[in-house]
Amino acid sequence: MKKGINQYQIGDNIELYLLIKNAKKGTASNGKPFLTLHMSDQTGEIEAKLWSISPDDENTFVSSSIVHVQGEIQDFRGMRQLKIKAIRPTTSMDQVKLADYLPTAPLDPSEMLERVTQYIFEMENAKIQRITRHLLKKHQQAFLESPAATKNHHEYVSGLAYHVVSMLELAKSITTLYPSLDKDLLYAGVILHDLGKVRELAGPIVAKYTLEGNLLGHISIIVTEIQEAAKELEIDSEEVLILQHLVLSHHGKGEWGSPKVPVVREAEILHMIDNIDAKMNMMDRALERVPPGEFSERVFAMDNRSFYKPTFHEPPIDI
Amino acid sequence: MKKGINQYQIGDNIELYLLIKNAKKGTASNGKPFLTLHMSDQTGEIEAKLWSISPDDENTFVSSSIVHVQGEIQDFRGMRQLKIKAIRPTTSMDQVKLADYLPTAPLDPSEMLERVTQYIFEMENAKIQRITRHLLKKHQQAFLESPAATKNHHEYVSGLAYHVVSMLELAKSITTLYPSLDKDLLYAGVILHDLGKVRELAGPIVAKYTLEGNLLGHISIIVTEIQEAAKELEIDSEEVLILQHLVLSHHGKGEWGSPKVPVVREAEILHMIDNIDAKMNMMDRALERVPPGEFSERVFAMDNRSFYKPTFHEPPIDI
């Protein structure tokens, strides 16, 4: 695989095709306009500044365009930043396509769909199974494309599906170790817990909150959909209520955004599995480029901690 | 009007018919069984202990029965307690009926319904009006009977309707003073904000949490019902979303039980009106029996404060 933007260190010179995910105009302190560019390929993202731009530049280097860039990776307050030395728009001659430059989940959507479907197939409680299958089917396309968040963790194409698949595997080993857990309930909780994000977030390249995302949130959105699904499927039993509770309580506490605290065993464990997978994702990405014996960038959503990679651990590839 | 249990002071001797709302058996430290009775008439409640009971007593003095009691009101750790001197069950000869002994709102249900209906009638936005009317009609009977809570404030028959009527009047004067507020939205928010309590709470005499009350809560319950109502009425516009947001955010913050913080002007004001009416209800009841120049019992839901009645204020009736 070709080396991508995320594999380069501070001090490296790069020459790459990159996608402009977001371009924002500002005025420098000398009064001249400049652009702040968030650029990505499939391995990750980097920020760059394009100084003293012309009106032409402003119309050329826009969101969703792919550019060819030469530059150097520098340190800016503990974060990587790309110093642009040369930049040009691409043409059909460059033979690049957008999908190749969006950060994306390491698994293929069809592979992820197959795995999730297999978990649903194995469920023994038919009511839980039918509701879960119904809602997954309803949002299948969006589920396979949506990120799991706008930032912090799994914030890339298919991030939601990848987060769900990881959590399902974690759920499987935990239900094996603690047989008092109802695996159907836990699997369904995992599949549905963030499904409201397909309506909370929108945008092909950079995910943003929709109006109903802002005013209702993904939790209330899917709780209502579970109710509608049950009505449509003519299921009127406690399973519906318990599934709604799992979703409602999966943030754990009121101050963390949970309308209800977990009062069902599987609801508590769903919250913890969600936490482990999100934290592993954040720590792995922070430590990915860090050589043994050094500290990572600060991870904002983990109390702004820096993580240390012990000297007896593996260096990252390409160092 | 005949003097009720709430009008008596510590030291008074009473002779009254009272309803046993709740009877709970315990074992005294001398090993003998006793009953803790919560007894009420329409003016309020009092706790009493019935010592050294026989198995017969246990079967006689049960929840929902009306008894004739003689006793003295005493102080127990800053709360009133009734010391029972004589107690007997009532018979048809006593000509008493249950409804006369439940604490209840000071307004008649039909009067309250008329007032709420009038507010709905005055709405100019037809979508908001239709959804509100639809849901009120759906739960009309329960709305008129339900308490607004299990404890703290408006926890009596028709307490919910009374809380809503008071809040509507407050909403009316506030929208007059601040013309930027949308009165239709605020009135609808007031009427719907606690309507989920008709499913969250149950029980003719003492309100208790239902299973869906415990697992979903009144907020999520009614948010889903607004969705269903809109579908049934074929209303698919932003009003639906905003009404759901008002309900979702009316507790103000995550740690106070709100899935979302208010981000619409009327949502913020709904939260404050709810607060004022609940606090006035709690302070008024705490100060009702307090003579000028003295402090009230502690009010648990208001940070456990005692309130002072200035000497230049009116004494309570019957002092």
Next chain:
Amino acid sequence: MKKGINQYQIGDNIELYLLIKNAKKGTASNGKPFLTLHMSDQTGEIEAKLWSISPDDENTFVSSSIVHVQGEIQDFRGMRQLKIKAIRPTTSMDQVKLADYLPTAPLDPSEMLERVTQYIFEMENAKIQRITRHLLKKHQQAFLESPAATKNHHEYVSGLAYHVVSMLELAKSITTLYPSLDKDLLYAGVILHDLGKVRELAGPIVAKYTLEGNLLGHISIIVTEIQEAAKELEIDSEEVLILQHLVLSHHGKGEWGSPKVPVVREAEILHMIDNIDAKMNMMDRALERVPPGEFSERVFAMDNRSFYKPTFHEPPIDI
């Protein structure tokens, strides 16, 4: 009325007289000096940068001077900022005067004084009436000119009086709805609660904290003045104490700056009325320029929330 700075949107070109409320020199990252200007007219304020200034500019564009400006309104991190294209000082030829360019309350001082006086006139408790009238008279001029705060809400000329007048009207409707409230006490509390600000804050154009403001605060200042007034008027009764308590507790909690928590009914309600009026002021200003279907700037003093204006609400004038 002529269109003012607050009526313009991002993207608009303006040509206006504006007052420089504050001018602060900085050094740009290219080493050259620049000025940060806070400029206002009666409709509101805007920030601007004047780049690469000469020593002459520094002496010309100073606080309290009125200038003629041409420029464009731009977005800077979600706030409006004025990009200056041309700026010149004004002369007597321009026929402008300072008072016309200070943001100011929407009511006339004499009108506000009349209203407050009427509330005092209606009081029935002579002791409360005399103390309130005495202190208002003592600080009458400053009361009519002072802002209610240095930032966040009512931070303009006559802001204090306007805040008090709004709160009095709110107090009137609440005492009508809840007859257990003592209206004299609540009116007096409203009039006195922030009166210490006339000594806490100072400055004709931009309000700043005085030394006694910093070291004692407006609450302690006026509590002492109530004591002195009572002595001078030879009033020695519980009313004095209760008025002091209302002022002392009107921030609600120790961590919000209240030396005492409210333990008198009117003290609790004073705190809530204060809150409602301040929040309505902040939300109204934030939403004033926002078109339906969009979110406002963040409101710092309301947990940094953005507020949404529903699509079915009125657009601002001039859009």
Next chain:
Amino acid sequence: MKKGINQYQIGDNIELYLLIKNAKKGTASNGKPFLTLHMSDQTGEIEAKLWSISPDDENTFVSSSIVHVQGEIQDFRGMRQLKIKAIRPTTSMDQVKLADYLPTAPLDPSEMLERVTQYIFEMENAKIQRITRHLLKKHQQAFLESPAATKNHHEYVSGLAYHVVSMLELAKSITTLYPSLDKDLLYAGVILHDLGKVRELAGPIVAKYTLEGNLLGHISIIVTEIQEAAKELEIDSEEVLILQHLVLSHHGKGEWGSPKVPVVREAEILHMIDNIDAKMNMMDRALERVPPGEFSERVFAMDNRSFYKPTFHEPPIDI
């Protein structure tokens, strides 16, 4: 000195004269009345229960009477309690007097007055000196008799004066070590900081909050008195303001009851000296009766901690 109630351990039998500081009637779970007695001599206090009392007993064993008691000291949930075996009222024959049975400061009032006066005498700033002397003189008698609190620390006769004397000595050594501190200001702050307690608390035997104590608090009370003293002495300079600030901020933070946080060096140090003296008083009393190698009772006002007395420390007298 005769052995007092505080020198006895759990398991000891006692025969002593004790003062009833407080007697409170209750109803036992067998329905019979009993008294909870808080009894003291000059060494300390103990709680006891007097079971199955007659109406006569109720009238005999009242607050402020001295009784002769035989009993055994027992453990009740980690606190000492006196099990009464025999109790009788005293007569003139017993030759006991109330003052001998109230817990009291270890120094003589005249001695404490002399020391405080000496500190005032040594002040070099005449304004600070005159205000301090004026207020001390105004409240001299109450200052010498008042406790420093109703519970937790120095809650005995002359406790306030003793607390002030200890703090003055601490202030003296700290100003010697840190010469940047203004000793006049710090001494005055120490003398005045709690002087409002002479009006906040009342009662010859058990201190209780007065109405102005509850509604204003000792801090606001003395801040107003400093203002009045300054006016009377015709002192109108910054010293008045700074002294008021020291009192206003001596609890350190809003949530600990301080209207203002300390922003003057001596104000910060006053807060810390107050803390040290209060904590030493609480720890010393908790550890007084504890043998080496054991833990004390829990100290409520120090986060409910138990303190350990190392085995290499001195045992208490009389063990």
Next chain:
Amino acid sequence: MKKGINQYQIGDNIELYLLIKNAKKGTASNGKPFLTLHMSDQTGEIEAKLWSISPDDENTFVSSSIVHVQGEIQDFRGMRQLKIKAIRPTTSMDQVKLADYLPTAPLDPSEMLERVTQYIFEMENAKIQRITRHLLKKHQQAFLESPAATKNHHEYVSGLAYHVVSMLELAKSITTLYPSLDKDLLYAGVILHDLGKVRELAGPIVAKYTLEGNLLGHISIIVTEIQEAAKELEIDSEEVLILQHLVLSHHGKGEWGSPKVPVVREAEILHMIDNIDAKMNMMDRALERVPPGEFSERVFAMDNRSFYKPTFHEPPIDI
């Protein structure tokens, strides 16, 4: 297996041998002495009161003795309590032995030792392996007998070893799912994290804090021992430091008792695994006796929540 105390419901009559784990004398409100007994067999514990005891009873029914009891299980404030109808001490004729009546882990110590040893055997990093093996060997006997806590979770004989074995299995599946984790480090962290409890707690029947437990805590105790082990084994490499960090940070935050927050990936995961195993243990025990469709007792260490067992889940054995 014979039915034990934990398998009985409220309302059941029992006749069982039980161990008195703890006996505490009190005085009833009628003045008579009584005993509060905590009694157990291997299935669990229950509290009982023995009223109006004689001095003989007090000497007979002491901690660590086994008794024969007849009684009824009753509800006391939402907790089970045993009402004793008949109780007698046991003699050699009863053929009972203490070990059979202590609640104990469901696995055999030798079995648990074997499993832990296997995990150590599989380690590839020799330094981590040697330190872990050294410390386990040093405390092997105590490790196999000690509870994991004095209350809340795994507070029974061999509770520590059982907690470690469960966590090791959880660690194994998590390291399989997230290959970036160092399994040697995580296993060693699991084995050592609570090993200091063998010195923090003591007592064959009821675990209590030792002096060094109170003053140093199990975390500091084992951190020092890791240092000593490394010195003895002549290991002076970063592994020592990282192992100490894992132990130091395994409570996650300062306010939860962690001297350091986790800054190594495995330290964060160790904290989460510890949490999951403790919570599963608490929820399982709370729900063990609960029939489907009901709520459990409140679980103090999980924010005092009650947990619900869905109606479609299995009833407990013996219902």
Next chain:
Amino acid sequence: MKKGINQYQIGDNIELYLLIKNAKKGTASNGKPFLTLHMSDQTGEIEAKLWSISPDDENTFVSSSIVHVQGEIQDFRGMRQLKIKAIRPTTSMDQVKLADYLPTAPLDPSEMLERVTQYIFEMENAKIQRITRHLLKKHQQAFLESPAATKNHHEYVSGLAYHVVSMLELAKSITTLYPSLDKDLLYAGVILHDLGKVRELAGPIVAKYTLEGNLLGHISIIVTEIQEAAKELEIDSEEVLILQHLVLSHHGKGEWGSPKVPVVREAEILHMIDNIDAKMNMMDRALERVPPGEFSERVFAMDNRSFYKPTFHEPPIDI
């Protein structure tokens, strides 16, 4: 003594030799590189920017070099900043040496060592004395050179020793006033409490956290060393445990970094003495340059407060 950087005010022009403690390259918003320099002499520090640097400049103006600077002191967001007008490297001709330009404690290391040694000499408990002497000797050189922190207070050469000497004198006067305190224990606690900093921090010019500082912290480091010292000295008594507890608890609470809360009298007082000395150091430095009647810069570690210097206090030297 020659006037140093800390004696100059905003607006002053300076011409001084200064040490570059730290030089950090950045990119200005015009795209050109610049240096942020932290420069010091023995009186204090100042920040400066060097704009538009050449590659030569970058290699010349590096950490640990001494430069000759001309410039003006300006205000930047309430902090002093040096505007460089001319800067040149120094040569042997300038006759300057590094040690003269590092901020350093006001007492000589040998003088401080003598004082600490005297306190150890006066100890009566031989075990405490031997452990303290042993550890001081082991780290003597580093103890005399180390700062007490990386920022906030005593963050200069020999800052640790100076902090300890001040605290010892404070400890001496407090033990005199409160005779229940064990002075040996308190002195030893003072000497050892921060001694772990000699391993937590490193670096001759700017102190930085070492790896063991980051992962273990100075508290755990020295607790382990006390254990090792005791073993080496063959002391096995409670004194070892108590000394470890004093160190472990000297930050007061878990959320302030204390593994244990203080449960020994001297531990609580050690925490308070540490606080007083650190706060006096911060306030004195903040107020050093402030003229009477003005407020200081904000002090970050004291809740970001500004401190006021009363008009009746002394102006700083050289104003």
